[in-house]
Every structure is written in structure tokens, then in C-alpha cells.
Amino acid sequence: MSAQANALPFTRDRNLVGIALFIGSESLFFLSVVIAFVVFREQGLATAKAQLDIGRTALFSVLLFASSGTMGLAAGRRSRAWLGLTALLGAAFLAGQGLEYARLLGAGLRPGSEMFGTTFFTLTGLHAVHVLVGLVLLATLFAASSARPSRVGQTAWEGIAMYWHFVDAVWVVVFAVVYVGTALG
Amino acid sequence: MTATALVRRPGAFATAGVLRTVDHKDIGILYVLLGIAFLAIGGLEALLLRVQLATPGEHVLDPSTYDQVFTMHGITMIFLVAIPMLIGFANYVVPLQIGAEDVAFPRLNALSFWLTLFGGVLLYLSFVAGGAPDAGWFAYAPLTEPAHAVGSGMDWYIFGLAVSGAGSIIGAINLAVTILLMRCPGMVMGRAPMFTWMVLITSVLIIAAYPILTSALVMLLVDRQLGGRFFDPAGGGNATLWQHLFWSFGHPEVYIVVLPAFGMISEIIPVFSGKPLFGYRFVAASGIAIGFLSFGVWAHHMFAVGLGDAENAFFSATSMLIAVPTGVKVFNWLATMWRGRIRLAMPMVFAIGFIATFVIGGLTGVSLAVVPIDLYTTDSYYVVGHLHYVLFGGTMMAVFAGLYYWFPKVTGRLLGHGLGLVHFWLTLVGLTLAFLPMHLLGIEGMPRRVWTYPPGMGWDLPNLVSTIGSFLIAAGAIALTVNVWRSIRTGERAGDDPWDAFTLEWSTPSPPPSYNFDAVPRVRGTRPLWDRKHPDRLDPV
Amino acid sequence: MASSLEPIVVLSLVVGAIAAVIFAGVLVALIVFTVRYRDVRTGSATQIHGHRGLEIAWTAAPLALLAIIFALSLVTLGQIGQGATFGSLEPPLHVDVIGHQWWFEFRYAGGAVTANELHIPVGIPIELDLSSADVIHDLWVPELGAKSDVVPGQRNVMRLFTARAGTFSGECAEFCGLEHAWMRVLVVAEPRAVFDRWLAAQSAPASGAAGRGLEVVRSAVCSSCHVVQGQVAGTPIGPDLTHVGSRTTIAGGVLANTADALRAWIGDPQRYKPGALMPRVPLSSADLDAVVAYLESLK
Ligand code: HEA
Ligand code: HEA
């Protein structure tokens, strides 16, 4: 192993630095989709006000935000129980999204039906895909640490936790822009 | 499977070894080979364009074919030639330069290569699957919206760029982590070789810029496949949003393909001048400055869009500012040559050629940053002239310099000097004939991206000269090919350090063993090999 | 001022001179160093690592030069930008410009509509209101200087000016699809009196020769895309043909406007402008002749 003369102060773990850079890249990806949403916000405001279920989505959002806390506990203690709870909360959030989508689609909103449909489904859909990927990672971690707990390094726990926190943080922004923004008018 | 075997026996490609290799040197070579293959394809496309434009009213290509060819030429050269070549060099050289045994994530490294290749294949599949993309490399909406682009060409564009872009992002993360965490003892960032520095900055730019392109591609996909309206003014969308997003990526992109080139030049000029790089810290810092500034200039591609005089003035100012750190580099290279002992080996010949041609491209760039001048020249052949002077006269000349410089390390053999000179002069004269008249064409009013033009506009002669020049460049490429071919077989043996160089890659055998170094190197300055060879005249720390 | 191009030329000469001096300096240094310090002596070079003063100098000097260029560019922008008068006291003449794949439509206040041929009076500012019917185009008349994109969903305004009468050739500069190359325009600048006469004639309804030609244009598919004001109430998808006979070229400059060319164009548009949005309309040879004769009479 080549010795490292001067690692970054916060960590020496190359996996975590790599994941941090990846998350940085993903952040810019979401930033530009959020900007696109904001550009067309005015146009979609009336529909958004009429159609979005702000209260219920807030409730499901709380579940997602809570899952960040449980993920922190899970990674800190390498705890499968907390990990399982995290996954449950994440899945509940996705289910909430599913309900919201079903309702909106039922009301005739489509990605192509009007501008709000385009921006809403693109932004929240891309986030949902990331939650889904996160859930797969959580499940993989769960399975691996059930089979051979000692073979799963701390890095895996921390790396997946970083990603999960990121997915959570993105939703803070998306919820603020799409839902709170609509409520405020 | 070692790197040498790969180069010596192209037949080895067929073996599973190559497909499974994760050694950074093998991946580096694969990247460069990919770049060369696509250079031949993109170059042949360019020759087709030039044949069609040689005289007015030519009918070698019909308009539809012409549009596909110029679009694929631009995409190929940027995404499948420049980027892979530079990432390839970085892959091969950086771990050696910093005394590491490999990159941080060897498997991901292989993945990013295969993604790039796969993206390229997707783009080219479009030709047989109903037509290639034909809206230019920056694909302005709404020409790309389903109402106007009926075929599947734009979908191939979306998937091809997204896939190869994912490869570039992964590759960049890998290189950045390698440089940040795997330098050998004693090599603080302030002592890292300048090529390594520039690769680090480029990697950060890729990590930050490519996701913006990906997001724009996703939005375009939503428009095309789900009936979305992002870029469709008829449906309430915004045609210029695409331009803002594309150029927020696209301008950093052009520095992504030139910073590593600056890095190569910053390695070669000191070695062949027998002096350290003049103003090391300023050259590194100017790279950082260019990196930051590159995210604040995108709208200089949009001066004629109608953003407003104030906005245009702002982006004009930031664009001009980039000339300052770039000038710092040029002046430091010149100062490195000053009072040196200059050896005109092929790498140095190309480096000198690079400075001359790149500065022309840079200066025309500054003229484009001047709003009133751009309002006249934008979308004309003047811009085509600028972009080839910086991309060919800049990036490609540096890539050639790097090729002559590191070829002996990779293969253990030197490239021939005589054929090298033939290659150099054909390229220099060819590019001057091909691209200088383009500026004149632009000034005389010829728009870019036209499949043909009327006679009697004063455009005939410059176009003919340009076509002749392009064939000289191609002849030069053939000289290079012959040179490579001959050297691999019968070239002069290079030894570990044929150039009396300064950085660690020259302290290990040519080609290096798979673990790179026998012992972990230790360094105390910016020129570890100089220090080793001149214990009496150590570099100051 | 002679034209809206003039300020750009002046600025370009200044910037070009500065650039030429910088390039010459770099080139001379490059050549002199290469020749002078060529490896002929033995021994190694003095190891010079840098010089702070020089670094500051070659940061500051370009910065100063660029500041000057930037300031000059603002002056020029004022001379040609929004609201520029070009030293004329008269109010500008407005013309609406509409970009189509692949031809430009020009609409004047009095109702005159032309295609690919813009007539302007000399000596007064021309204000062009630009909009697009489909994709992004860009109107550029090099001899009149700046260009402007023509963006769907957005109205851009561009001012041009010339003090000299003449015919200037121009074009669409933004790639807009298959026939971007043949989206050329002619700008005819003429003295005020001549221009006024032209505009009056163009504003009048058509007075083409009645007969078989008119009948065909009215009844055949032509009227599904073309209008002849006063004679054929068609759908305005293609160029307005009210005074098509008075134009110099047809179809964005592909052909000169002669009887033979008209006949060839209508007989097979795709042969001359592959991709153009006008289909081949099967007409008998006699009908074709009649149509051409009619169009020619639309002066
Ligand atoms: C390698 C890629 C590369 C590089 C390095 C550059 C460098 C620069 N480019 Fe270029 N550019 C492109 C690739 C590149 N460009 C491409 C591909 C396009 C077209 C895209 C398309 O439309 O298809 C383009 C288009 C383009 C435009 C838009 C033109 C248009 O479409 O209307 C502009 C406008 O501002 C511009 C400006 C600049 C500037 C100011 C620099 C500066 O960074 C240059 C700085 C360098 C120097 C100035 C020389 C050295 C400096 C000195 C010797 C110091 C002294 C100098 C002065 C005081 C002036 N470029
Ligand atoms: C790195 C980037 C790069 C490079 C190297 C080149 C190289 C060349 N380019 Fe390109 N070009 C672009 C990037 C590049 N270009 C971009 C970004 C655009 C804009 C596209 C757009 O508008 O969307 C463009 C557009 C462009 C146009 C404008 C098209 C138009 O607007 O209508 C033209 C026209 O002449 C042109 C010509 C050439 C020529 C003659 C070369 C020559 O240098 C090529 C010479 C040929 C070779 C180097 C290949 C030789 C190889 C062989 C003959 C095979 C030998 C075999 C082996 C090696 C195995 N290019």
C-alpha cells in the first residue's frame, strides 16, 4: 500500500471522498432541474395550487426526513434494526409519492398535458428514482450485513448513509420549491 | 496482460485479457486508441464536409447527409476524440507521476472506458437506425423538439451523450480521488507535476459541468418521449433555456479539453529547455482561476439571442478576464524557454507549434468576447476558425506533443524524428491553410453549417484553400500512423529516461511494470528526478 | 455615419491591431528563444524558478488592455444597440420580420408583405421586430453589421442603418434545419422617394392577369399555402405572392426570378431546394405555363 503523505483533513477514505464527489455532481444535476422548475413556476402556479395535496405530502416528507436520523443511527452502530426502519420510512415516502401521482394522473395531469405536468413529474420523478436507488442500496446492505456482518466495512455503511442523507436533502429543496413555494403563492 | 503486450500485439485485443483489464496503463492505452480510431472517423467526416464545400453548388452530399455529417463530426471530435485522448493520457501518466501503483478505483476506471466506448457506439448506431443527429453539436431547441426532429437521431444523441458523459464523470471522480489521496510521500499538492494539477482541475470541471448536460438531456427526453414542453415555445416552453443549460456545460467543456493540454505543454517545455517551469505556483493558480471563471462566461455563446445589453456586457467582461490567466500560462512557458538549453526533439517542436497556433485561437476568442464584434461574426465561419484554432491548434497539437513525449514510456521505443518532422510540417501548414481562411470567410459573410453556398460572394477561393489544407492535415495523420507503425516494430530503444526528464514516470522502466515502481518513491520538490540526478544542485523547497 | 456596420469596423480594427501586436510579440519571443537558446553549448542552463515582479507585470498589462477594449466595446454597443439613431433625427421605420423554414417574411405597416426581399430607405434607422413561426433563425446582412437571432416565443428588436443606396445580400445565420443554406435575403436600400413609391405599389392589392393561371392558383393546391391579396384568398403558409413578380429571386435565393426559373421551381421544388416545405404539385404543362404567366404579371 502506498503511504499517503497528506490526506485531506476530513478523511483518508478514498471511497468516501469518491462518493462525496459523486454527490457533488448529483447536486448540480438536481440544481439545474430545480432551476428549470423555477423558470416555469409562474405558468404552473394555478394548477399547482388547485391540484397538489400539500398537507399529506408534508406528512410523508416528515417520514423521509426522519429516515435520515434513523440512517445516522444505523451507520453509527452498524445496526440492522435501524437500517430496516430507515428502509421502511423510505418506502413509506415512496408510497406517499405513489398516492400523489395516482391522484394527479387521475385528475388528468400528464407530463405533456401542461407545463406544470412537465416540470412537476420531471423533478419529483427524478427524485423518486434516486430514492428507489437508495432503497436498493439499503436492501443490499441489509442482506450483506445479515449474511456476513464482519465482511461489510464501515465504509459501506457510511457511504450509503451519505447517499441517503443526500437524497433526503434534495427532497428538502424539492419540497420547499414545489410545495411550500406553491402554498406561499 | 501488460501495457506493452497490448501495444506490440494488436491481436491481443481479441483475448479476454484486454476486456477484463483494470490496470490504469492498459485503460489509458485503450482510451487513447479509442480516441485515435474516432479521430480517423471524425477526420474522414471533416474531409467529406470539405469536399462538399470545396466549390459552390457542389453535390457530393445532399443537405440531409451534410447536416448529419457536420453534427457527428463535432460530437465525435469533442466527446469521442478530445475527451478520451486526454482522459487516456491522464490515466496512464498521472499515477506514474505521483508515484502511485494504480488509480483509486481500478474497476470503475475500466467501467468508465467501456461506457465511453458504448456511448460512441450508440451515437454511431444512429446512422444505420434511421439517421444520425443533425442539429449540430449543441442541438438548439426547438429544432430538436418532436415537431421538428421527427426521426430518432436526437434520441441517439441523448442516449449517446448521457452514457459517454456518465463514463466521463466516473473517470473524473476516479482521477480526482487518485490525485487527492494517492500521492507518494513528500508530494504535497504544491509539488505535484503540472500535468497532474491540470488533470485535477479538469476532473473537478467534469464533475461539475457534465451533470448539467445530463439534466438538459433528460429534459429533452421528457419533451421528446413524454410530450413535455420544456423547450417548446408553442407549448409555453422556453427555447433559450436549452441554450443556457447547454452552454453552462459547454463552455466549461472547452476548458476541460484544453487544461490537460496546458498541463502537457507545462511538462514538455521545461524538460526540453533544461529548466524548471517558470512560476510554477502561478501556472497552477492560473489553472484554478480558469476553472472558476469558466462557469461564469457561458452566455458569450448567446450574445445574439437578445438577452439585453447589460447581460451581454457582463458576460463579455468575464470572458475577456479568462484571457488573463491564460496569458499568464503563455508568458510562463516563454519565460521557461528564456535562457534555457532548448532541445528540438519532436515533443518540443509540437509544443512550440502549440503556443503559436493556440495564441491565434485565443486572440480570436477574445475578439468574439467583444459583443459588437461577436454580433457580426457569430454563427459565421469566423467562429469555426476560432474553434479549430483552439481545438486543433490547441488541444490536438498538445496531444501530438504528448504522444511523442510519452510514447517511449508506453512502448519502450522512440518515435522517428524524420517522419515526426514530416507530420509536424504537414499539420502546421495544413491547419493554417484549412482554418485561417475560415476567418476571412466569416468576415466576408459566410454563415456556418451551410451545406452549399452561391458563387460570386468572394467565398470560392478561401473555401478551396481550406479544403486543400484539410487534406494536408490528413496526409500528416498518415505520416504519424506510419511513424507509430514503424516504431513499434523497429524503433530505437528508449530506456527509462530518454528525455532527461524531471518527473517520476521516467524513474521506472519503459514500459513500466504492472505495479509501476519497485519501491514507493519519496520526493522533496517539484522535480524529483532532477534532484536525484543533481544532488549538488537540488531544487529549493 | 455611413452605416450600422461602421462602428463595428472601427472597433474591430482597434481590437485586431492589439491582437496582432500581442501575437507578433509572442511569435517573436518564441522564434528568438528557440534560435538563440538552441542546445549548442555544453553544460546545463541556470535554474531559474520564477520572478514575482514579472508575474505581476504580465497579469496587469493584459488586464489594462482588456479594460480598454471593454470600454471601447461599450461605446460601440451604444452606437448600434437598442434605440440607436445612427445620427439620424428621423423616427425609425418599423418592419416586422418573421422567420420561417426556410424563408423570411417582411411585413410593413401599410400592409405590404414580401418574402426574402427587404426594401429600406437610406438615411433613417430601420427597426426590425423579429419573431419566428417555427425554430430559431437569425437575420444577418453583413454589410449592415450586427445580426440578431429570431427566436420563437420571443420578440427581438434590431436596428440597422445605411446612408448609401445599394443592394446588399444577407442570410439566415442560425442553423435552422435542412435548407438553412438557402435562406438568403436581399436588402434593397433606396432613396426615400423611390422607397415610398415601392411601398405604395407593394401595399396595393394584386392586379395580376385574370385567366387560366389565376384559376389554377385559386383552385389547385397552391391556395392551401399561398395568398394573393385581392385575388386568391389562400392560407398564408408559404410566401405571400401578391407582388411576387417584382422580386429579384425566389425561394430564398436558390433561383433568379425569371419565367424559366419559376416554371422549374413550381414544376419540382425539391430538385432545387431539397427539403423545402413546398411539395411538387402535378400540373399539366399548359397549366404550368399559365401559372407562370400569371405569377409574372404580379408586379
Ligand atoms: C479548446 C477550446 C477553447 C478554448 C481554449 C477557447 C478559448 C476562448 N474562447 Fe472559445 N470557443 C470554443 C472553444 C474554445 N475557446 C468552441 C468550440 C467554440 C464554438 C462553439 C460552437 O459554437 O460550436 C467557441 C466559441 C467562442 C465564443 C462564441 C462565439 C460565437 O458563437 O458567437 C466566444 C465568445 O466570447 C469565445 C471566446 C473565447 C475566449 C475569450 C477564450 C479565451 O479563453 C482565450 C484566452 C487566450 C488568449 C487570449 C491567448 C493567450 C493570452 C495572451 C497572450 C495574453 C494577452 C492577451 C490579451 C491581452 C488579449 N469562444
Ligand atoms: C477537436 C475538435 C475538432 C477537430 C480536431 C476538428 C478537425 C477538423 N474539422 Fe472540425 N469541428 C469541430 C471540432 C473539430 N474539428 C466542431 C466542434 C465543429 C462544430 C460542429 C457544429 O457546428 O455542430 C466543427 C465543424 C467543422 C466544420 C464546419 C461545418 C459547418 O459549419 O458546416 C468544418 C468545415 O470545414 C470542419 C472541418 C474540419 C477539418 C478539415 C478538420 C481536420 O483537422 C481534420 C483532418 C483529418 C484528420 C486528422 C483525420 C485523418 C485521418 C485519416 C485520413 C485516416 C488515417 C488513418 C488512421 C489514422 C488509422 N469542422
Ligand code: CUA
Ligand atoms: Cu433560418 Cu437558418
Ligand SMILES: [Cu+2]
Ligand atoms: Cu465559450
